[in-house]
Amino acid sequence: MLPLRPIIVNGDDIxxxxxxxxxxxxxxxxxxxxxxxxLNDKYPLSACAGIFYCRSHYPFHFAYELSEQACRNAKNKAKSHAKRYNCEVKSWIDFAISYQGMTNSLKEVRDRTYNLPELSEVVMFKTEDSNYKGYNLLNRPYLVTNTSENKIYELNFFKDLMYYLTKxxxxxxxxxxxxxxxxxxVSSVLVEKLLRENKARGRKIYEGKYKLPESVVLSGFYDDPMYTPFFDVIEMLDLYEDMGV
Known part of the structure; x- marks a missing residue:
């Protein structure tokens, strides 16, 4: 028996x-x-997905809409990534977490929660006709299948970082x-202060199988664009169990 309850199974909408x-x-x-x-023994199939984490009493129609918005965000990043790296559109996943109150706009929540006032706007995958707008505290959405030239976009990086920090x-x-x-x-300055204090005690934020610049390990953020690859995992500490996929 699968550990889930199907709600909608209709064509490509699940x-x-x-x-x-x-x-x-x-x-x-x-x-x-x-x-x-x-498809036709030639074109590999792909799909994008969105997850919304909430308590059982959260109104389902809000949860469904926010998961749909997360899915659309994953599709946007998938398309921008494909244009930037001249590759096929692959399968990506985004997820969002309910903290307080109810909303029907994922963008509003992320603009308010995941950007830091002292850091510049995050624009990724710049091309002549498109780009993807991210957030200072988010690395997601993640590429689930295949690989990327930038390994931190892969879900496998998320999983390795989670393992490193917790197990x-x-x-x-x-x-x-x-x-x-x-x-x-609160602040990128406070993050760097804590990371340097922990490093002095022999504790680094990441020394896994993916290579990150030392400046990112020490400060917690990339310089251009200014975002962190670490907060996704720290935010998901109580919401993720690796099933050994």
Missing amino acids: TFVCQARLALSLVEIFLKEISKYT SEKKWPNSKLKELRNAFL
């Missing part, structure tokens, strides 16, 4: 409800299964991760 910690892994399984098939020999104490999460929501 919606299901599941326990929060399983959501990202279940969608990853689904998207990877789709990628095994081709590896160099894992961080939960109290330090929560302290860092709160710092990210």
